[in-house]
Amino acid sequence: MQTAAGSSVGRLVTGVSRFHHFGLVNVVRSDRGAAELRRRFPDVPVVSTEHPGWTDAVREAAAGRPVSVALDPIGGKPAESLLDLLTPGGKLASYGLIAEEPIPLHASALLNKSLTLQGKNIGRWLSEASAERRASDVATAQQVALGLKDQFAVAAEYGLGELTDAVEHAVRPGKVGTRPRPPLTATVRGSGGAAGRAGPSSWPVPPGSRLPAVNSIGSDLVGVRQIPLVWCDQFVDGRFGAP
Template sequence: MKAIVLTRFGEPEKVLELKTLPDPTPPGPGEVVVRVTKRQLHPGNLAMVRGKFNIPLPEDGFLIPGGDGMGIVEAVGEGVNSASVKPGTRVIFNPSPGAWAERLKARAELVTPIPDDLPDAIAAQMLPNAVIALMLLRAAQRAVPDAGREIPILLNAAGSSVARFLTIAARSRGLNVVGTVRSSIGAEILSARFPDLPVISTADPDWLDQVRRATGGRPLQVIMDPVGGAMVSDLVSLLGDGGALLFYGGMSPEPITFPSGGLAHHEIMFNGVSSSRWVQTTSAEQRREDVAEAIGIGRTAPEQFEVAADYDLARFADAIEHLERAYRNGAILLSSDS
């Protein structure tokens, strides 16, 4: 099989290469082998490749990136419920390391059949966005139980795939959100997607005042941010007593710097949320509910899952370059059909 591998961490164009590897061994008890047909690229993939997660390379000396996608079950091991998963079943999976390969072996409990009317391009986007979005909403509720009820939750980088999923999931729960994006063009695009969503461009000199007006002048309770960097100081200034800043990424290369005195005085908390911990920290029942909600949103709001480009696995370098462009509208997918 073909697979994208790395033998050391660093810049993707220097450390990633396409190799021919043996197919996975037959599935053991409770396992399945999936022929992966599509997977979405997202910034977390590249952060891992660049070594930002401080994970070691496996003992065999190489690592296949990617942890989610969709495909077709090719083989099942002993004890797998054939009534739901059997050879030929279309499935989504997460997290199963090795998705940037044509085939992978995964635990059956992390593989979910998908309905026939859910297109492959949408299915491939389901779990990477849904898992982190729903974990963020639960983290917000733990931090501030009434977050989003009277005072909106602020979504920074609100045009991202995760933030769009968050917007839909939050509204289904009766929660209010406000979005910030980094340009007026991005604000126009997002406003077209969600006409009644307050969207503010942080390129505007008065963007902080615009956020305050959107919240009726009340301090925010929860902010969700995948960027980090210098902007964190501004975001913290919008939080009230007992507020929470939830980080789910670090797209900015700049360090977080700001006066810390106000954090203690206002009892502001920082909290990280990582989709890689979904299996460890989320019950099996909750994971099933998360996947069901993701599939439901994919079926009822397909317009929110646009694809900017779909590259063949061998063109991974072009896909990565596209992912890191300043402006793009839609997901970047990697496909294989062998």
């Protein structure tokens, strides 16, 4: 089971779950979001929390199968309902804090069902995972991105001659926000095709921006966090990286 299933991360989780034949129940906050998700994944059950009794709908969608894992980027009061849905020995994996309030939790909820709460974030992964694990995870992420590219929402498309516009769009404040950083220079590197023939070029990235990546994530981006993607049809071979 996962909440916020209509998000980009949620859609990717759904795609990976289908590939590996994992049973999954998606949870979204509105009927409109549920309808959109059903359009994308008609064979995966979706439950909307817009209506009272949505937890019963989750149990019905699970069709008698135990709910052993809940993936949740929200937290707060909704997470309490997820704990109630978990089977004994189940795990709640939290990877976000959309809700401002804390998760209301009594010790009995953990003790009586032997539940596990686990937090995950990219910062801990960068500091704790071995180099081999990180390389494996990045390779898996690349395969997921290639196999599920239709699940990425494209805000705009730019040709190779419009790279400046693409960068300005990528660093524009939006839903994911921005984070301050020292002035950087973004360098275009290409191994072939139009970008490779053109050679590297550079331009400054304004302070307070996040470094954009175009079409692929590679070794040039190791250590760069929270990178928004900008997809350009004519820029398949190039990357943005921190020099």
